[in-house]
Amino acid sequence: MTKELPVVFDTLTVIGVGLIGSSVLRRARLGYGLARRLLAVDSNPDVCQRVHELQIADEVMTDAISAAQQSDCVMVCVPVGRIGSVAEKILPVMRTGSILTDVGSTKVSVIEAIRPVLERIVTPNIAYVPAHPMAGTEFSGPDAGLAMLFENRWCLLTPLEHTSFEAIEMIRVFWQRCGAHVRHMTPEHHDRVCAIVSHLPHLLAFTICGTADDLAEETRSEVLDFAASGFRDFTRIAASDPIMWRDIFLANKKALLEMFDRFMDSAETMAKAIEEENTAYIVDRIQRGREIRKRLIENQQA
Amino acid sequence: MTKELPVVFDTLTVIGVGLIGSSVLRRARLGYGLARRLLAVDSNPDVCQRVHELQIADEVMTDAISAAQQSDCVMVCVPVGRIGSVAEKILPVMRTGSILTDVGSTKVSVIEAIRPVLERIVTPNIAYVPAHPMAGTEFSGPDAGLAMLFENRWCLLTPLEHTSFEAIEMIRVFWQRCGAHVRHMTPEHHDRVCAIVSHLPHLLAFTICGTADDLAEETRSEVLDFAASGFRDFTRIAASDPIMWRDIFLANKKALLEMFDRFMDSAETMAKAIEEENTAYIVDRIQRGREIRKRLIENQQA
Numbered sequence: 001m002t003k004e005l006p007v008v009f010d011t012l013t014v015i016g017v018g019l020i021g022s023s024v025l026r027r028a029r030l031g032y033g034l035a036r037r038l039l040a041v042d043s044n045p046d047v048c049q050r051v052h053e054l055q056i057a058d059e060v061m062t063d064a065i066s067a068a069q070q071s072d073c074v075m076v077c078v079p080v081g082r083i084g085s086v087a088e089k090i091l092p093v094m095r096t097g098s099i100l101t102d103v104g105s106t107k108v109s110v111i112e113a114i115r116p117v118l119e120r121i122v123t124p125n126i127a128y129v130p131a132h133p134m135a136g137t138e139f140s141g142p143d144a145g146l147a148m149l150f151e152n153r154w155c156l157l158t159p160l161e162h163t164s165f166e167a168i169e170m171i172r173v174f175w176q177r178c179g180a181h182v183r184h185m186t187p188e189h190h191d192r193v194c195a196i197v198s199h200l201p202h203l204l205a206f207t208i209c210g211t212a213d214d215l216a217e218e219t220r221s222e223v224l225d226f227a228a229s230g231f232r233d234f235t236r237i238a239a240s241d242p243i244m245w246r247d248i249f250l251a252n253k254k255a256l257l258e259m260f261d262r263f264m265d266s267a268e269t270m271a272k273a274i275e276e277e278n279t280a281y282i283v284d285r286i287q288r289g290r291e292i293r294k295r296l297i298e299n300q301q302a
Numbered sequence: 303m304t305k306e307l308p309v310v311f312d313t314l315t316v317i318g319v320g321l322i323g324s325s326v327l328r329r330a331r332l333g334y335g336l337a338r339r340l341l342a343v344d345s346n347p348d349v350c351q352r353v354h355e356l357q358i359a360d361e362v363m364t365d366a367i368s369a370a371q372q373s374d375c376v377m378v379c380v381p382v383g384r385i386g387s388v389a390e391k392i393l394p395v396m397r398t399g400s401i402l403t404d405v406g407s408t409k410v411s412v413i414e415a416i417r418p419v420l421e422r423i424v425t426p427n428i429a430y431v432p433a434h435p436m437a438g439t440e441f442s443g444p445d446a447g448l449a450m451l452f453e454n455r456w457c458l459l460t461p462l463e464h465t466s467f468e469a470i471e472m473i474r475v476f477w478q479r480c481g482a483h484v485r486h487m488t489p490e491h492h493d494r495v496c497a498i499v500s501h502l503p504h505l506l507a508f509t510i511c512g513t514a515d516d517l518a519e520e521t522r523s524e525v526l527d528f529a530a531s532g533f534r535d536f537t538r539i540a541a542s543d544p545i546m547w548r549d550i551f552l553a554n555k556k557a558l559l560e561m562f563d564r565f566m567d568s569a570e571t572m573a574k575a576i577e578e579e580n581t582a583y584i585v586d587r588i589q590r591g592r593e594i595r596k597r598l599i600e601n602q603q604a
Contacts, residue, residue, distance in 0.1 A: 134528060138595075154527070154528055156528070183527075185524075189521075189524075192521055193521060193524045193525060193528055194528070196510075196513070196514050196517065196521070196525055196533070197514075197525050197528050197533040198533060200510065200513075201510060201533050201535070201536050203569075203572060203573075203576075204506055204510065204569070205591065206572070206587050206588050206590075206591040207565060207568045207569045207572050207587070208498075208502065208503060208506065208565060209590060209591035209594045209595070210568050210572075210587045210590045210591060211498070211502075211561070211564050211565045211568045212498050212499075212594060213590045213593070213594055214564065214568070215498065215564075219491075219494055219495060219498070222487075222491075222495045223495060223498055223499050224594070224597050225456070225485075226436060226456055226458070226495055226496070226499050231498070231499040231500060231503050233503070233535040233536075233538065233539055234503050234535075235591065235594055235595040236535065236595070237535055239591070239592050239595040239596075240588075240592075242585045242588035242589050242592065243585070245584075245588050246581055246584045246585050246588065249576045249584060250576065250579055250581070250584075253576055253577070253579075256576065257573060257576065257577060259513070260569075260573050262513050262516065262517075263509060263510060263513045264566070264569065264570075264573075266509045266512050266513045266516070267505075267506070267509045267562075267566065268566075270505060270508070270509050270512075271505075271559060271562050271566075274505075274551045274552065274555055274558065274559065275555070275559060277552055277555075279548055279552070282547075282548045282551060282552075283544045283545070283548050285508050285509070285512045286508050286542075286544035286547050286548065287544050288508075288511060288512045288515045289507065289508040289511035289512060289537065289541070290541050290542075290544065291515070292511045292514060292515055292526070292537055293440075293511070293537040293538070293541040294541075295526050
């Protein structure tokens, strides 16, 4: 794709310039028909300074309201726990016909926070399109962004009833031009799927690192020396941003704790099988993991 | 290193030609002063046929006794649950002054199985040196081996009291020439460290894949589609060989279940913190994971 494509948005504001926000800006900066003009907003002046140095936006500011007033699309890329309050601030000043979207990793609680604000505003024809690009690395901040981050990754849209088809379509095209494959689903279904494929694995990775850290000093220092590939993979997951993950855990509490309970039951049953040397059960469970892996590879996601 | 090095062993027998066994053979085949002559033993005739085709040994056979009679070192590379019975078979026919070693991922139970056999044999001066090269991939079988598999990885030795210094030294030099960093520790300490850095992570990875597999069909198919990096890393771990892991779990039951209990307590506390929205606790636990990761990178293990 080239810069000659008709752009999806004239002026795009990205609020929160972390890994995802700065990746969107980098991608849009390269063209791909995403936006003619890019405004970057971050509440942290140091981040703004860095974004300015990186030259990935036309204007950088701490004032979300001023940016929102100038934009036909505002994309909120702050941790999920703060999306609601950001929306509350900017929705009343957004322009007629403009689009609000977010990139939060949980959807039910974000929509619950935004829906009442949306119902209160009087400006006609403002659409809110919730989105979740399933991409990331263990790094965070404006320097961590990559223009190719979304290439061949999924972006899930969980649109609200009565949202204009045109608005949903613009967000779909936007993410496709970012390189993502777009799928629609309900917010509830989204949160359950993400609980098992992403949130629970992160919870377990943080926990096992904590468990290792609780060990007596002698063993702990050797854990670091001898971390085999098993533990190394867990620490890669566990290196992610604490505030982002705290927010995700709280925002998706219901689905996460449901999956957690299922996992704990399975884990207890597996431990009991090891205790009782129930070899058939142990092999069956291991076999299932292999099959899931095999299907993952067949799905070309591995 | 070149083929001109004085070799550590004249005739080396490798019993069990899976990932580790075939990697040792490949390495020795390239020289590195490991052994002049290589005998490969596998109870599976199909594996023998494949090893023959791969040309990674001078002779391939299903008969462990005949190979052991000709060797100054026998390295047992079968799953840990079978090391004891292999040792029982070959120790009585091994030559004066020869060395028995193994590559099992657990050490206490393997030593417990071998020690009484060792005490019964009458051939003078046979040494047993337990070893554990901490290397692997998620692949198995003779085709999975890599001559460079042990490069810059740890190999842990857990020698028994009264073992000759010369025998331990030969095994140490052998693994160093395989590219590994060698460390000594007690079998008990080894098993605790490996329980937390490797065995528990594998147990959890198998379990979470099983949990996903137990979900209703609709969610499960999407789990495969949307596996984010979190879940993908878990399935990579979970793709390992079922029989090998069944044996490791059973052989290291005591240390593994101790670490499992610690982990489950931590996990329950974390879930309770999420339930009660105890943000300080959640952030502290996540932070610890990051610190462990940071130290891992500093230790150049990441």
